[in-house]
Amino acid sequence: MAFILDTIIAHKQRELAVKQQAFPLAALQQMPAFKRTCFSLKQALLQPSSSGIIAEHKRKSPSKGYFASTRTLEQIVTGYAQHGAAALSILTDMAFFGGSAEDLMMARAQVSIPLLRKDFIIDPYQVYEAKALGADVILLIAECLDKKTIQSLSALAHELGLEVLMEVHSREQIDKWCADVDLIGINNRDLRTFEVHLNRSFELVPCAPPGTPVIAESGIHDPQIIASLRQSGCKGFLIGERFMHQPDPVEAFRSFIVQLQQTATHA
Ligand SMILES: O=P(O)(O)OC[C@@H](O)[C@@H](O)c1c[nH]c2ccccc12
Numbered sequence: 001m002a003f004i005l006d007t008i009i010a011h012k013q014r015e016l017a018v019k020q021q022a023f024p025l026a027a028l029q030q031m032p033a034f035k036r037t038c039f040s041l042k043q044a045l046l047q048p049s050s051s052g053i054i055a056e057h058k059r060k061s062p063s064k065g066y067f068a069s070t071r072t073l074e075q076i077v078t079g080y081a082q083h084g085a086a087a088l089s090i091l092t093d094m095a096f097f098g099g100s101a102e103d104l105m106m107a108r109a110q111v112s113i114p115l116l117r118k119d120f121i122i123d124p125y126q127v128y129e130a131k132a133l134g135a136d137v138i139l140l141i142a143e144c145l146d147k148k149t150i151q152s153l154s155a156l157a158h159e160l161g162l163e164v165l166m167e168v169h170s171r172e173q174i175d176k177w178c179a180d181v182d183l184i185g186i187n188n189r190d191l192r193t194f195e196v197h198l199n200r201s202f203e204l205v206p207c208a209p210p211g212t213p214v215i216a217e218s219g220i221h222d223p224q225i226i227a228s229l230r231q232s233g234c235k236g237f238l239i240g241e242r243f244m245h246q247p248d249p250v251e252a253f254r255s256f257i258v259q260l261q262q263t264a265t266h267a
Contacts, residue, residue, distance in 0.1 A: 003192040004062055004096075009144050011095050012120050020125055028125075031132040033108060038136040038161045041114040042182050044086050045213045045235040051260065052230065054116065054215065055080040055253060056089040056240030057107065059098030063194045066098065067244040077107045079250030080243075084257050087114040089238055092133070101133055108134025116165060120144065127156045137163045137183070142173040143191055150177055165215065169200070174207045184208050185238065189218035198225065205233040223259040 028034065044050055057076055060066040069076070077088055090107045091099035099118075107115055117135035119126065122145065130138045138157050140150055154164045163182040168174050169190065178184050186201045196219035208214045215236030216229050226237055239256075246252035 004194070005144060005191045008062075008093070008096055008120055009122060012093075012122060015095070016123055016125060025125060025128055028128045028132040033105075033134040034128075034132045036134070038131075038163070039087075039112070039114040041087050041116065041137045041163055041165070041236075042213055044114055045183070045215075050086045050235075051084045051257060052226070052234075052236050053085050053257070053260075054087045054089050054236055054238045055085040055243060056091065056118065056238060057099070057103065058091045058118075058240040058244050059103075061241070062096045064241065064245070067241070068247055069244055069249050070247050071249060073103055073106050074110055076249050077110050080253050081111040081113050083250070083254045085113065085253070086236065087116060087137075089116040089118045089240070090135075091118045091240075093119045101129065104130075104133040104135060121153060122149070124153065124156050127153055127160065127162070130157075131160045131162055135162065137165050139165050139167055139185070141167045141191070142177050143167075143169060147176075154181065167217065168204070171204060171207045174204060178209060178212065181212065183213050183215060183236070185215045185217045185236075186234075187217045188220075201229055201234060202232050205229075208233070223256055223263050226260060227263050 090104045091097040092101055092104050094100050114136040116137040117130040118139055121138055140153055157164050165183040165185050166178055166181040167185040167187050169187055186204045188198050188200045189196045198219055201216035205214050213235040215238055216234045217238040220237055220239045221242045243249040243252045
């Protein structure tokens with residue numbers, strides 16, 4: 001059986017071919033958000049007062065199916081921002097995560113904090129699209145890109161004023177790809193097997209170049225773990241399911257933040 005990541009990328013290539021025909025690059029460049037000045041996620045995470053939490057809007061996942069939330073995207077993103085999220089991650093992949101370009105546009109219309117476009121970016125078209133939809137940061141996943149593509153997609157992102165979050169799974173990938181990225185994401189979930197190992201963030205954060213904020217991604221359920229991750233050097237914490245699998249993700253987020261503050265006070 002093919003690994004899910006390979007299936008996702010093959011599907012993305014087909015989807016892109018259709019999209020580029022239907023909505024050419026010139027049309028993206030005409031969209032109002034294309035000209036906006038982006039917010040900096042790097043700067044946001046380096047603020048000492050930042051919660052560091054990047055709360056993710058995710059409708060479903062390949063391993064868990066649809067999440068049960070009864071709230072609308074607008075309610076969720078507004079609530080997350082109001083209760084102290086440092087930034088938001090918006091899944092735009094439709095086939096495997098149930099998101100859409102509209103999700104990102106709707107989020108942009110609601111909040112004034114950095115937005116990460118969470119998708120499987122393999123082509124320059126998607127970088128232009130991220131800017132046109134109102135994103136501030138794009139995700140590049142080391143696991144599914146080669147060196148030349150990473151370099152050219154990063155250069156284009158920077159030209160458009162976007163930041164790049166480089167997602168890695170190993171020390172080798174940090175050494176190879178992360179010398180001059182804006183942000184490093186350590187995914188605790190193996191995108192090939194879906195296994196989650198929180199240890200990965202603890203192990204890899206010391207390998208990151210100094211000055212580049214590191215974000216621990218996936219499988220974070222306990223506010224206590226954030227204090228330890230922070231102590232080991234992580235500046236950001238990307239959290240999706242912990243909130244999205246609750247009927248009311250905003251209330252789940254709010255009480256998580258309260259617990260986080262209590263943990264910090266007692267530390
Ligand atoms: O829902 P979780 O376990 O809190 O994880 C969020 C986020 O890290 C995860 O959705 C993710 C990390 N990297 C990705 C790449 C593509 C799709 C999804 C992801």
